[in-house]
Amino acid sequence: MDVPERVRPADDLLRSHRGFRLLLASDVVSRTGGHVALVALPLLAVLVLDASAQQVGLLVAASTLAFLVVALPAGVWVDRLRQRSVLVAADLVRALVLLSVPVTAAFGALSLGQLYVVALVIGVGNVFFDVAQQGYVTYLVGKDRLLAGFSKLEVAGNGSQLVGPPLGGALVQIVTASGALAFNAVCHLASAWLLGRIRPPEPQVDRPGGRPRLGRELTTGVRYVAGQPILRLVVLHGMIALLFEYALLTVQPLLLVNTLGLSPAAYGLVTGAVAVGGVVGSVFANRFVATFGIARTLWLPFAVTFPLLLLMPLVGQGWLVVLYPIGYAAYIGGSAIQNVAQITYRQAICPPELHGRMNSAMRFLMWGMMPVGGLFGGFLVQAIGERTALWVCAVGMLASLLPMLGRPVLRLPPDAGIGQG
Incomplete structure (x- = not known):
């Protein structure tokens, strides 16, 4: 497959492409609400429902279980539907389920069981939204502007992470955690409205040869x-x-909350500060790729930033609390740069008719570890305590660098045939 030689500057993309501007705005709004929920859900469980470590782990697992269970069929369905319609439907479903929390809380009927269901449904919506969005960006901007498009989306995603957690912590403290989840629901409704304004809609995918068998389609992306x-x-x-x-x-x-005694607002500020690394990384991702090429960008940011993860377990009260966001921000920053490179690479080399299944396979294989990690974290806290568990997590995240030093990556031509733009 031929890969475009050049990518137009991202600023030109934003100035001239109304559809992408609307998609970008919807992404910012939706992700900001999502990061509010990431703060509000565990705080609601810990502070209101007195959840244990294992119950918090189950909540984290429930929010990500969909990537293990429905990611592969999601790719098959997304490849056969209009992707913008999938994006709008995912926003609407997430808004409705989030609104159930403040309603039941108002009647004093909120339970951990309901939070598990809410987290699970949100996770399903996230799967469909994520898989459809990557294919839709490729359709909307074309392969000649992929790097610019995904760079801007990465900036938007990390910017929303910078705003969302502090906003979530403040909302929990001011209007309660259930009120913060209502705010997230409004964000998804606004995102759906913005997506609905993109014109024209993409054509329905027409696949010759009749309806394929689901079993065969499920394995296409993995293969x-x-x-x-x-x-x-x-x-x-x-x-x-x-x-x-x-x-x-x-x-x-x-x-951070139970042991170090951070308030919800302080917790939101600390976790939101982590996103500074992601914002910086994603802003400079285009320049980094242009300077070092796709091949080096797939591993070099990790080698430079990941060792700072070892600062995180040194977190303590007072000024020592800043060690946590510094270490985590370095990790997020390196990941943001590499993420732009690897998404651009895979979208460029993959045939358009396989985008949904390829993306869902990547999500299934990688993000399927999220629910396992949530349960594993609860087990670690119960078995070895919070501080030692944090050391295990930091060392494990650092060790994830090792596969990216494998020979195929190091021997990849520096630009991998993808224009830098």
Whole structure:
């Protein structure tokens, strides 16, 4: 497959492409609400429903279980539907289920069981939204502007992470955690409205030869990923990183809120500060790729930033609390730069008719480790305590660098045939 030689500047893309501007705005709004929920859900469980470490782990697992269960069929369905319609439907479903929390809380009927269901449904919506969005970006901007498009989306995603957690912490403190989830629902409704304004809608996919069998379609994306040496190493890295990162997300509220005594607002500020690294990384991702090429960008940011993860377990009260966001921000920053490179690479080399199944296979293989990580984090806290569990998570996330030093990545031509733009 021919890969475009150049990518137009991202600023030109934003100035001239109304559809992408609307998609970008919807992504910012939706992700900001999502990060509010990431703060509000565990705080609601810990502060209101007195959840244990294992119950917090189950909540984290429930929010990500969909990537293990429905990611593969989601790719099949997305490839056969209009992707914008999938995006709008995912936003509406997530808004409705989130609104159920403040309603039941108002009647005093809120329970951990309901939070598990809410987290599970949100996870399903996230799967469909994520898989459809990556294919829709490719349709909307064309392969000649992929790097610019995904760079801007990465900036938007990390910017929303910078705003969302502090906003979530403030909302929990001011209007309660259930009120913060209502805010997230409004964000998804606004995102759906913005997506609905994109014109014209993409054409319905027309596949000759009748309706294929679901079983064969389910494995198509996995077979494609397994046949690409670079993508195999990206998947292995992602599996290790996400296993320990989602274990960390179980440890995080227990250590920072229960042990160190941070208020909801302070907790939101600390976790939101982590996104500074992602914003910086994603802003400079285009320049980094242009300077070092796709091949080096797949591993060099990790080698430079990941060792700072070892600052996180040194977190303490007073000024020592800043060690946690510094270490985590370095990790997120390196990941943001590499993420732009690997998504651009895989979208460029993959045939358009396989985008949904390829993306869902990547999500299934990598993000399927998220629920396992959530449960693993709860087990670690129970077995060895919060502080030691944090050390295990930091060392595990650092170890995820090793697959990206494999020979196929190091021997990849520096630009990998993809224009830098």
